Amino acid sequence: MLGAPLDRAGRVLVEPGLSLPGHRDVFIAGDLAALKQADGKPVPGVAPAAKQMGTHVARRIRARLAGRDDHAPFAYRDWGNLATIGRMAAVVELPPTLLGLRFSGLLAWWFWLAAHVFFLIGFRNRLIVLMNWAWAYFTYQRHARVVFGSELPTMSNQEDA
Numbered sequence: 001m002l003g004a005p006l007d008r009a010g011r012v013l014v015e016p017g018l019s020l021p022g023h024r025d026v027f028i029a030g031d032l033a034a035l036k037q038a039d040g041k042p043v044p045g046v047a048p049a050a051k052q053m054g055t056h057v058a059r060r061i062r063a064r065l066a067g068r069d070d071h072a073p074f075a076y077r078d079w080g081n082l083a084t085i086g087r088m089a090a091v092v093e094l095p096p097t098l099l100g101l102r103f104s105g106l107l108a109w110w111f112w113l114a115a116h117v118f119f120l121i122g123f124r125n126r127l128i129v130l131m132n133w134a135w136a137y138f139t140y141q142r143h144a145r146v147v148f149g150s151e152l153p154t155m156s157n158q159e160d161a
Helices: 047-065 106-118 123-139 155-160
Strands: 023-027 081-086 089-093 102-105
Touching: 023 047, 081 106, 089 106, 102 106, 106 123
Parallel strands: none
Antiparallel strands: 081 089, 089 102
8 A cells, every 4th residue: 555565475575674665664564574584584474573573663663762763673583483283293393593403293292382381471371271272182172263243144145145
């Protein structure tokens, strides 16, 4: 809508400090932002990168509100990748700066579980999530459901449309 330059995936090409080119007071962060790292690789469109971008933008805005002009470039820090791939199975990949380990299986699943619980805020949230996960694990029930409306479409509803 702003006529900003986009990459092939439709993300906005941003300045090193995550501002829109030509508009230093407009910031783009998360998977809407296209930015190359110092090594020339793009910042990945993953949640950890988006969280780091949000923190960077917040610092820049706070600095401006305090009367300081902050032009610090964004630097993505890769903390690794975790993925659960089944019951008691996951994969973990830690970058060289964090031991450079890769492993999978039960140990990786416990690592994934501990990391996710660790990043939750508050004891109550951690306890509730652990209880929900334990219930889902032992009962084979999933609790995530998507509801689109109060009534499912029927053939008669589709004919009226």
